[in-house]
Amino acid sequence: MADHDPAAAERAAFEAQMQQDYHSPCLERRGDAYWDLGVEMAWRMWQARAALAAPKADGWQQELEVDSYTYDARGHAFNIMQAQQRDGSTRWKVSDGIAVLNIHGEWEFEPSPSTRDDGFLARCRFDSPQSALAVLKRSLAPTAPAPQEESHD
Incomplete structure (x- = not known):
């Protein structure tokens, strides 16, 4: 009888779910990590x-701190994650794997840490995961079409 490997079974379940939800994600791996950053974050x-x-047999889970969340919408995973600030404090950011969301609900390229200015940090960091999620949901909401002007010919 073959041994049951819980880690392999968990990864197989994850990959099956990714195939079902996203149809053709890049599941290629380099060692234990997925090549695609979005897939790696989802994993x-x-x-x-x-x-x-x-x-919770021994209570070790009580030592864990959640530092990121994934919000699935429109067949895409958006990551809401902690971002360490220069002063040592922690704020939150929203990433789609390519860009980050600003407080106005617009996506911006995220420069490397050494080139992020105070304006970028003020726009693209949130005080809590809840405020980040609220802006993300607003940015994903369908917008009403612009009213059509009547033609008086």
């Missing part, structure tokens, strides 16, 4: 969810 969230859902 980390999957593992965190599994760890938090595990029975």
